[in-house]
Amino acid sequence: MAEWAKLDRLLREKSLKAIEASAREWKEKQPEIKKKRGVEITFLGTGGNPEAVISQVPRTGGFYLQFDDLRMLVDPGLGAPLYARECGIDLRSLDAVYISHGHTDHYAGAETVIEAMCWAMSCRRGMVLGPGQVFAENRVISCYHQGQTEKSGYRGGPEVVVLEAFRPVEIKGARLTPVPVYHGGENYGFILEKEGFKLGYTSDTSYIKAYRNAAGTVEVGRVGTVMDLEEIVDFRRDLKEIFGRVDVLIANVTSHNSWFHRHITTLGLAHLLRGSRVRLCLLTHFNYSCVVPEDLRPLMARYVEEYSGVAAKAVRDGETVLLDCFRKLSSQEA
Numbered sequence: 001m002a003e004w005a006k007l008d009r010l011l012r013e014k015s016l017k018a019i020e021a022s023a024r025e026w027k028e029k030q031p032e033i034k035k036k037r038g039v040e041i042t043f044l045g046t047g048g049n050p051e052a053v054i055s056q057v058p059r060t061g062g063f064y065l066q067f068d069d070l071r072m073l074v075d076p077g078l079g080a081p082l083y084a085r086e087c088g089i090d091l092r093s094l095d096a097v098y099i100s101h102g103h104t105d106h107y108a109g110a111e112t113v114i115e116a117m118c119w120a121m122s123c124r125r126g127m128v129l130g131p132g133q134v135f136a137e138n139r140v141i142s143c144y145h146q147g148q149t150e151k152s153g154y155r156g157g158p159e160v161v162v163l164e165a166f167r168p169v170e171i172k173g174a175r176l177t178p179v180p181v182y183h184g185g186e187n188y189g190f191i192l193e194k195e196g197f198k199l200g201y202t203s204d205t206s207y208i209k210a211y212r213n214a215a216g217t218v219e220v221g222r223v224g225t226v227m228d229l230e231e232i233v234d235f236r237r238d239l240k241e242i243f244g245r246v247d248v249l250i251a252n253v254t255s256h257n258s259w260f261h262r263h264i265t266t267l268g269l270a271h272l273l274r275g276s277r278v279r280l281c282l283l284t285h286f287n288y289s290c291v292v293p294e295d296l297r298p299l300m301a302r303y304v305e306e307y308s309g310v311a312a313k314a315v316r317d318g319e320t321v322l323l324d325c326f327r328k329l330s331s332q333e334a
């Protein structure tokens, strides 16, 4: 037999075995799911805005949320599948992918994550939740990744759930209520609720509408970095009301005192939290300038905590936060 013919036979046999093993690994094997009560949040990335997207400082992977029985990846930006692997998270275990709005730091990893959730597009499983704009108008998520796979030779894909303001979605025993926020284009934060425990996510939103400076002048709709704020005089009252009633809030801050017109900032967040019933606030979605040339994140969290009286923590790339919020019920069951 000619050498090339021997190689051909060898390669055919080895390839067959490898392909069968790969199918078992990615399309057939049940992902290992450790049943545990409570909430576990792993921040695959804590960065936001274009500078963080292009530098990956901080990373833009979004966060993996295990909310009792629900496993959901929220705002998977660029790098989400890679960082999930680094954090030991099997994305095939996901029940849902949540996209708050159509900006790259929130969706650039979503299509790959959907492929993982649908077991290499071999299964009909999981939900992808997002504003209508993400699916139709801007179509940042392709038809294929919306589950229209008929002509592709793949049979898998997710169920698409188009979010509507305040219309709750029941998902794996939890209730997710989309909260419309203010950022440019259709964008939803959410409240996720189970057994009386509420977790809030602000997504990207403006909050401060007007402030008074030392000279007594009221400044409205300022763009850029603000140095002369003395007192906030107008703000998003609906957001203070809604997010002020959650137990734990995940807030996309971006900056301390810049881009009020699109972002809550730590100046706005501290105002929202003061007098609220929030017990813990996790700060994320930091602009590159929060880290370089100096890491301002600990100072930002301290400012929020000092002003509002609410415990605040600036989360890091790859960090996992555990919330033992269903303990009461667990001990009753035991």
Ligand SMILES: [Zn+2]
Binding pocket: 101, 103, 183, 204
């Ligand atoms: Zn955005």
